[in-house]
Amino acid sequence: MRKPRDYDAELKALEDKTRELKARKVQQLGELVVATGADALTGEELAGALVALTETTDTGKKEAWAKRGTAFFRSKSQRSAKPSDGNSSGAPAQPGRAQSASGGASAA
CATH class of the missing domain: 1.20.5 (Single alpha-helices involved in coiled-coils or other helix-helix interfaces)
Structure with a gap:
């Protein structure tokens, strides 16, 4: 005989997982704001x-x-992957400022 499913427990587990994913997303967005320097904006x-x-x-x-x-x-992953390497790529690292792929600033 099969064991009956506990729908309430499954629903609670899904709600907990949803809450956890939302919290992680909010944290990652906050980290992105700080990493890009956008936290200096109002x-x-x-x-x-x-x-x-x-x-x-x-x-x-x-x-x-x-x-x-x-x-x-x-550029961020390269900086964190080689912290004691002294930037052997020859290009100066610009922490807090990303350079556009075209070499110029893009307008919003």
Whole structure:
């Protein structure tokens, strides 16, 4: 004879997992804000910038932002992977500032 499923326990486990994932997402977003230096902005400035970003439909801008973000994460992982290496790549590291993939600053 099969054991009956405990739907209440399964639902509670799913709710707990959802809560845990939401908390991790909030923490990671906060870490991203700090890592990019956006924590120097006021809440209103940051919110306004994010709203403008989400309203943008220009795919060229979005692709440029994605490339810049990729470059930011690559440079960050290279810095943390070789902390005592002394930056042997020859390119000066710019902590707190990501350089765009095209070499220039992109406008929002």
